Amino acid sequence: MHTLNINTILHTKDGSKIGNAIITARQDQYWEVTTDYGNKVRFTSKEIDNLFNIAWHNYAKHIHGHDCNEMQQMMASDHKHRVDVRG
Numbered sequence: 001m002h003t004l005n006i007n008t009i010l011h012t013k014d015g016s017k018i019g020n021a022i023i024t025a026r027q028d029q030y031w032e033v034t035t036d037y038g039n040k041v042r043f044t045s046k047e048i049d050n051l052f053n054i055a056w057h058n059y060a061k062h063i064h065g066h067d068c069n070e071m072q073q074m075m076a077s078d079h080k081h082r083v084d085v086r087g
Helices: 045-051 068-076
Strands: 009-012 021-027 030-035 040-043 052-054
Touching (some): 009 045, 030 045, 045 052
Antiparallel strands (some): 009 052
């Protein structure tokens, strides 16, 4: 399992099941996922792990200059379904 946060970008493992997406909310054990087409669905962490790859999961700062979290933040900054989580 991976660490999930609001605005985590998800790359589909099988486009015939669901497209690429972004995490837009959390309620209890469910994450709201918004697809690139704007459809909203709710999944558990395990379901997300089965359906998606976490974008930039293998990035390492000492190799790529940015870690996964930094890449997620940069790439989600202009995502059309991004949620503003500033307090």
